[in-house]
Amino acid sequence: MTKLLCIKSLAVAGLLASVAVPASAADTITAASWGGTYQEAETKAFFDPTAKELGITIKQDTTNGLDDVRLQVTGNAVKWDITELGADECARGSKEGLFEKLDYSVIDKSGINPKLVHDDWVGISYTSVVLIYRTDVFGDKGPKTWADFWDVEKFPGRRALSGSQATETLSVAALAKGIPIDKVYPVDIDGALQSVDKVKGHIDAWWTSGAQAMQLVKDGEVDMASIWNGRAGTLRKEGAPVSFSFDQGVLTADCMVIPKGSKNKDLAMKALAKFVSPDLQANLPLYVDNGPANEKAFETGKIPPERIKDINSAPDNVKKQVLQDPEFWRDTLVEATEKFNNLIQQ
Amino acid sequence: MSMQSAILPHAGARTLNADALHADARRETFGLLALLSPGLLLVFAVIIVPIGWLFWLSLFDETGSLSASNYARFFQQPSYIKTFLTTFKVAFAVTGACVVLGYPLAYMLSQLPRRAASICLILVILPFWTSVLVRTYAWLVILQRKGLINSWLIDLGVISQPLPLANNFAGVIIGMTHIMLPFLVLPLYASMKTIDIDCLRAGMNLGASPAATFRQIFFPLSLPGLASGVVIVFVLCLGFFVTPALMGGGKVIMWAMRIEQTTSLYSNWGAGAALGVVLLAVTLALLGLFQWLLGARATGVWSSR
Numbered sequence: 341m342t343k344l345l346c347i348k349s350l351a352v353a354g355l356l357a358s359v360a361v362p363a364s365a366a367d368t369i370t371a372a373s374w375g376g377t378y379q380e381a382e383t384k385a386f387f388d389p390t391a392k393e394l395g396i397t398i399k400q401d402t403t404n405g406l407d408d409v410r411l412q413v414t415g416n417a418v419k420w421d422i423t424e425l426g427a428d429e430c431a432r433g434s435k436e437g438l439f440e441k442l443d444y445s446v447i448d449k450s451g452i453n454p455k456l457v458h459d460d461w462v463g464i465s466y467t468s469v470v471l472i473y474r475t476d477v478f479g480d481k482g483p484k485t486w487a488d489f490w491d492v493e494k495f496p497g498r499r500a501l502s503g504s505q506a507t508e509t510l511s512v513a514a515l516a517k518g519i520p521i522d523k524v525y526p527v528d529i530d531g532a533l534q535s536v537d538k539v540k541g542h543i544d545a546w547w548t549s550g551a552q553a554m555q556l557v558k559d560g561e562v563d564m565a566s567i568w569n570g571r572a573g574t575l576r577k578e579g580a581p582v583s584f585s586f587d588q589g590v591l592t593a594d595c596m597v598i599p600k601g602s603k604n605k606d607l608a609m610k611a612l613a614k615f616v617s618p619d620l621q622a623n624l625p626l627y628v629d630n631g632p633a634n635e636k637a638f639e640t641g642k643i644p645p646e647r648i649k650d651i652n653s654a655p656d657n658v659k660k661q662v663l664q665d666p667e668f669w670r671d672t673l674v675e676a677t678e679k680f681n682n683l684i685q686q
Numbered sequence: 687m688s689m690q691s692a693i694l695p696h697a698g699a700r701t702l703n704a705d706a707l708h709a710d711a712r713r714e715t716f717g718l719l720a721l722l723s724p725g726l727l728l729v730f731a732v733i734i735v736p737i738g739w740l741f742w743l744s745l746f747d748e749t750g751s752l753s754a755s756n757y758a759r760f761f762q763q764p765s766y767i768k769t770f771l772t773t774f775k776v777a778f779a780v781t782g783a784c785v786v787l788g789y790p791l792a793y794m795l796s797q798l799p800r801r802a803a804s805i806c807l808i809l810v811i812l813p814f815w816t817s818v819l820v821r822t823y824a825w826l827v828i829l830q831r832k833g834l835i836n837s838w839l840i841d842l843g844v845i846s847q848p849l850p851l852a853n854n855f856a857g858v859i860i861g862m863t864h865i866m867l868p869f870l871v872l873p874l875y876a877s878m879k880t881i882d883i884d885c886l887r888a889g890m891n892l893g894a895s896p897a898a899t900f901r902q903i904f905f906p907l908s909l910p911g912l913a914s915g916v917v918i919v920f921v922l923c924l925g926f927f928v929t930p931a932l933m934g935g936g937k938v939i940m941w942a943m944r945i946e947q948t949t950s951l952y953s954n955w956g957a958g959a960a961l962g963v964v965l966l967a968v969t970l971a972l973l974g975l976f977q978w979l980l981g982a983r984a985t986g987v988w989s990s991r
Contacts, residue, residue, distance in 0.1 A: 544853060546937060548931060561831050684937075685768055
């Protein structure tokens with residue numbers, strides 16, 4: 341009798357297990373980001389705590405950007421429920437109708453810059469483009485502003501700028517002309533191109549990836565460069581003789597979206613609400629140099645005060661920088677990039 | 687008459703046989719075609735269909751309507767023509783460098799005793815087993831401003847200022863030549879190995895100097911291998927991405943890099959597809975030209991043997 345009961349309960353357990361599988365599949369969402377150390381940081385800061393709190397599984401994938409989302413949505417094969425993109429990509433994808441509308445009764449948008457809160461996308465973190473120089477060449481008297489960077493007589497040396505991110509290079513070119521940080525946007529594209537034209541003969545490399553920018557500076561191939569703050573921070577941690585600050589930096593945001601046709605839209609919405617909440621946002625700078633998009637994160641007390649000054653989106657640092665306007669680039673990116681390429685590619 | 691009667695039945699038998707032979711040949715052709723069909727279907731499915739699709743996509747603009755705007759861009763924006771020309775300049779330079787370095791190497795390999803030749807051949811093939819990315823970064827370490835070559839030369843007092851070897855055109859040529867060299871050496875070596883030594887001996891026997899023997903006998907006989915090596919290297923160069931992207935310092939933009947930029951810049955696949963179609967068309971035209979210039983001569987050499 342007990343034996344029979346045992347078998348029976350085993351069978352029931354087996355049955356339950358087989359039922360439990362599809363049930364748990366419904367409680368699984370897939371989130372895609374850029375991979376590498378950044379996604380590892382996001383896993384610890386956002387994905388793992390959210391999965392635990394909501395009792396769901398968050399599967400991960402990596403993305404190459406808007407092309408991937410477009411391919412999935414137009415091909416009717418959406419495999420991601422949440423994906424990260426650059427803010428200008430979000431603005432462009434939004435225009436193309438590639439994303440689900442976000443429900444701001446679920447997602448609390450307070451604390452996020454209104455420029456990064458939209459019907460179908462929301463800011464998640466910040467990267468800064470900063471000016472880095474080698475201290476073994478310049479000591480501590482290196483170029484501090486983009487006007488210095490452009491001044492090839494006062495600061496002779498080899499230079500690198502981004503050739504792949506026309507938006508960022510045009511923003512710093514506008515700053516180099518002496519335009520104050522609050523007047524850079526909307527960018528006068530032709531004026532910025534003239535500014536690039538002035539310096540292009542002195543540019544020894546136009547980098548096309550963050551790793552390349554880092555390698556150029558690290559190996560002394562160039563003495564000064566524009567670089568993403570995360571890469572600059574890594575160089576400093578590795579002990580390379582470099583100096584950089586957030587003065588005249590260009591803040592570019594990353595955003596998150598729910599691709600149109602996501603099968604777990606409602607759950608993704610709840611997860612996204614967690615990701616942008618001040619509590620989880622405050623985790624991000626503990627693992628990586630990308631600052632949180634929600635400024636309330638700095639009020640949680642989770643981030644040590646000595647760390648706050650090194651975070652690009654800390655209120656004191658934001659004041660020194662230009663916020664790149666995603667909607668401006670949504671409408672001008674193609675034309676500006678073609679003109680920029682005509683100028684630098686020969 | 688008797689002769690005619692002797693021939694006629696024979697001729698009749700021939701036509702009779704010819705029919706049977708013809709039917710047999712046809713059957714064999716169909717048999718071979720049936721054997722080939724899986725391969726042909728595969729080629730059709732993985733090459734012809736996607737290329738056709740690529741061409742189809744290239745005809746539409748971002749609003750989805752039929753237009754030539756993707757091709758017009760090629761003429762409106764000067765950077766496209768520039769990168770296109772750069773691509774061919776790089777391809778010609780790398781192919782030239784490979785021929786200059788590869789021909790003597792293949793010749794030496796073909797003259798070495800078998801054992802030594804196979805060891806040297808392994809040295810030629812060895813880099814194949816390392817990723818292109820790793821080899822390109824290795825060249826950066828060697829060539830850049832504070833790299834091995836420049837620091838040695840400066841330490842030896844040969845130069846006072848570092849030579850610009852990386853992040854420019856020269857760097858791209860050096861890096862790509864290294865990667866492409868085996869593609870030239872292997873077919874060339876194979877064709878040199880098939881050259882009959884007796885031909886050379888006969889030439890010498892008839893009083894030709896070693897130089898004349900090489901010029902008049904060995905070199906023409908090695909041309910088919912050289913032609914196929916040149917074509918392989920040239921075509922591979924046209925689509926190269928990694929090495930120019932890393933070694934060119936953003937100043938040498940090749941067509942594949944341009945396709946990548948354009949694909950992510952425009953929200954329609956047609957923009958990138960059009961660039962692919964243009965490259966394919968120009969490459970095919972050039973291959974036709976090669977065939978006409980090199981192929982005819984090369985085939986002539988083969989058939990005269």
